Amino acid sequence: MTKELTVSAIEEGTVIDHIPSDSTFKVAEILKLESHGKIISVGANLPSKTMGTKGIVKVAGKSLTKEEVDKIAIIAPHATVNIIKNFEVIKKLRVSIPDSLHNTIKCSNPNCITNNEESDTEFYVISKDPLKIKCHYCERVMEKEDIRLL
Amino acid sequence: MGFKNRDVISINDFSKQDLLHVLKVAKELEKKPNDGLLKGKIMAALFYEPSTRTRLSFITSMEQLGGRVIGFASGKVTSFTKGETLWDTMKMTENYADVIVVRHPLEGAARLAAEASSKPVINAGDGANQHPTQTMLDLYTIQKVKGKIDGLHIGMLGDLKYGRTVHSLTKALSHFNPTFYFIAPQALQMPKSYLEELDRLKIKYYVEENLFKVSDKLDVLYATRIQKERFADPIEYEKYKGVYRVDEIDRSLDNTEHAAYFQQAANGVHVRKALLALVLGKKE
Ligand SMILES: [Zn+2]
Numbered sequence: 001m002t003k004e005l006t007v008s009a010i011e012e013g014t015v016i017d018h019i020p021s022d023s024t025f026k027v028a029e030i031l032k033l034e035s036h037g038k039i040i041s042v043g044a045n046l047p048s049k050t051m052g053t054k055g056i057v058k059v060a061g062k063s064l065t066k067e068e069v070d071k072i073a074i075i076a077p078h079a080t081v082n083i084i085k086n087f088e089v090i091k092k093l094r095v096s097i098p099d100s101l102h103n104t105i106k107c108s109n110p111n112c113i114t115n116n117e118e119s120d121t122e123f124y125v126i127s128k129d130p131l132k133i134k135c136h137y138c139e140r141v142m143e144k145e146d147i148r149l150l
Numbered sequence: 151m152g153f154k155n156r157d158v159i160s161i162n163d164f165s166k167q168d169l170l171h172v173l174k175v176a177k178e179l180e181k182k183p184n185d186g187l188l189k190g191k192i193m194a195a196l197f198y199e200p201s202t203r204t205r206l207s208f209i210t211s212m213e214q215l216g217g218r219v220i221g222f223a224s225g226k227v228t229s230f231t232k233g234e235t236l237w238d239t240m241k242m243t244e245n246y247a248d249v250i251v252v253r254h255p256l257e258g259a260a261r262l263a264a265e266a267s268s269k270p271v272i273n274a275g276d277g278a279n280q281h282p283t284q285t286m287l288d289l290y291t292i293q294k295v296k297g298k299i300d301g302l303h304i305g306m307l308g309d310l311k312y313g314r315t316v317h318s319l320t321k322a323l324s325h326f327n328p329t330f331y332f333i334a335p336q337a338l339q340m341p342k343s344y345l346e347e348l349d350r351l352k353i354k355y356y357v358e359e360n361l362f363k364v365s366d367k368l369d370v371l372y373a374t375r376i377q378k379e380r381f382a383d384p385i386e387y388e389k390y391k392g393v394y395r396v397d398e399i400d401r402s403l404d405n406t407e408h409a410a411y412f413q414q415a416a417n418g419v420h421v422r423k424a425l426l427a428l429v430l431g432k433k434e
Contacts, residue, residue, distance in 0.1 A: 109257060111255075111257050111277050113254075113256045113257065113259045113261075113262050116256055117237065117256075119237070135258065136261065137258025137259075137261045137262060138257035138258035138276075139160060139162070139257070139279055139280065140257070141343055
């Protein structure tokens, strides 16, 4: 745990740990923290026993929505989410890719109706590892490289 | 699953039982045309892009069953739906029609249309994605010509990479214990994802470049026209024509009893009549 001190502790909020180093800033982006008024610490390239290096994002005074957790699961499938109260982890959960993704992803097919007319997006996860998802509308199958978050 | 009020959007939504049921009702209607079955019912045909063949087939089907048709063909779209979204057009049309047939250049449009409409929607083609009534018609023709669908050796020839009808028919036939022969030059072969799906379903298939190596094994040859535009290089197209003898196959098939495609127009009407009657709850 001493290693974690490189990023300051928070009293209350959420810590996302075990992010692949190169996805750390993407996770921060998903959380749309530009206008967040409380403490945010982002640590990247931290040593990790299991991952080599990893990233951590700590956000005071924030809990995650389902859409945010789903998005994190897509780019950081082994991330853990720790919920902090009084400087202590009161709940620790592992993200998991859900069976369907609502308004989380942009379809990679430029001819898909969802890219041409205002509408929700919906994808079905047909394989989690390797990640493959299918658009509910145009039925295109996308692999991890094609996936763009909304 | 019952058919009343059901949308017909993608062949992937239909089980083997569903497909066989549609074919059964189509056969009944072919034997005994039920002229007044849809009397008092209105079908809206919303064609956002031209497809004369499909449009005429739907209109003929509805009218032969005594129903009426409203709607637009592309070109007249503006006066009917000026500046309106597909969603809004569907919301408006559901007030006038009992069933709505949609043809649209964008993929996924039919699914969105069905979500907007409380009345059943039939997909008459959504971009490069689905054209389920065409696939059911192909099944109907195969069943009629071969007397069965189960256990056939089926050759797919032509543009297998981009061919929407080939992909849908492959998917539909996968319920019927087929053996497939995919015959195309490498650049136009079946996409890997479809072959992987067949592997998963343990369906036997052969990937072949030369039709004449496998032609004596086939019960059915499903040929799609290759579009010259698919070839970046016109010389490649000429080579292709040479190897596959495109023109020759076209001509020689015309004169055999094996060519089922002249039946396709009539069969299309039987199948679309069946679907209209089913989703309107006039056939069980
Ligand atoms: Zn799509």
